[in-house]
Amino acid sequence: MIAEDLDQLDTAQLRERLLAMQAEIRFKQAIIDKLTHENAVLKRLKFAATSEAFSAEQKSLLEETLDSDQAAVEAEIEALQRKPVAKRQPRREVLPAQLPRREVRHEPEDTTCGCGRPMQRIGEDVAEKLDYQPGVFTVERHVRGKWVCRCCEKIVQAPVAPHVIDKGLPTAGLLAQVLVAKYLDHLPLYRQEAVFERAGHAIARSTLAQWVGECGVQLQPLVDALTAELLRQDVLHADETPVAMLKPGHGKTHRAYLWSYCTTAFNPVKAVVFDFADSRGGQHVRDFLGLPGTSAKPGWKGHLVTDDFSGYKACYELGIVEVGCMAHARRKFHELWAHHGSAVGEQALKYFGALYDIEREVANADYDTRLDARQRAKPVADALHQWMRQQRQKIPDGSATARAIDYSLKRWVALTRYLEDGRLPIDNNWVENRIRPIALGRQNWLFAGSLRAGKRGAAVMSLVHSAKLNGLEPYAYLRDVLERLPTLPASRLGELLPHRWAPLTSG
The missing domain is CATH 1.10.287 (Helix Hairpins)
Incomplete structure (x- = not known):
């Protein structure tokens, strides 16, 4: 050809x-x-x-x-x-005889030879894979019968099913368990090694680590597809949280960052993508969004909901529309009231409370209904703005009260932009809630071992946390993805995205 x-x-x-x-x-x-x-x-x-x-x-x-x-x-x-890398092939251990076994038989669809005569079964090949349900190991015995036509001397056998780890020991279920435990339940592999040993079969952490690395590579195209889907949305949240990263050769760690980008609570597409970077520099945001000067592809355009971190400012100069976080503005006055009993803080909280009361009423409404309701919020916002300007004239520079008021006044346009668009949220709390479990997990990770490890963790966490956002059970989702991924054409990869995924039905 x-x-x-x-x-x-x-x-x-x-x-x-x-x-x-x-x-x-x-x-x-x-x-x-x-x-x-x-x-x-x-x-x-x-x-x-x-x-x-x-x-x-x-x-x-x-x-x-x-x-x-x-x-x-x-x-x-x-x-x-497109050919195997020369690497040490570990000796495949015999699985313990005491583990329960479940046979999965693979036979040819047709055992009639081309000459018209029925073929005879002459043997079989058996491959054992280690499966895991929480707390219990089992063995899947994949039996592939061999059929021969005595007349034509032709042998037929069902092909070996593709697997995420070619010729590997673990089933998709065991791999999903390792990944979910590590990246959702924050269990390092040495702790998982002990859990598996108690379940009846010790798996060396070096073996578990190899599985994690290979799965990370196999899942990356799906994460890339999830990122592309996210960047097709008009409104996104963004936030970042520090994570210690080890510097091998120095025996020390330095501060890296896990950036989080997600759709709004109003968007039917529920997705979150984490991006691991070795610093808090604003160039990481611009790289992720593909803004001019950072990518050959057309950059993202839309409304970005953030806190007031300076790293996002350059994005607004490149065409992104800034949406401020009213919760951050409110927090400044709450601190005044909670720590000092400030009357100014107390009065400001009443104004903020009225704005949030209206938002709660239309939290589950459509965009137009929400926008209509926000017409009632405009007079409240205008009154708050006027009150802040009056109070600021009475307060000396440098005080905590002056700083709280200045924070809102300097960002007022971005803070109230949500009043003009029913798609926009009032604050950035939605993404902060997405990143909070990561902050809790740091206590168990201690640090990310490398930049590559951080990016791999961010990729897997993007899938499992997006699955949770869509009401899926992360283990069931990831197990199904790992089973279907090896045979799914690239053109159908979108079927496995969490917000589109549906389990295969029998028959």
């Missing part, structure tokens, strides 16, 4: 196609060289880690991160080369 196509091309077209192919090869080779170098660095760090001054718990977390990163890099190289 290719030869026929080439015959129809003239010399100029052949040269153009050749140059394009050469450019693609150079690009892929550059990525392979980069990943190969990263793999070598990871191996060096893995062997050097024993000499660094970490506690036993920290060293365990570092080792699992390096194992996961190395498995992820090898999986990416293999995908680019």
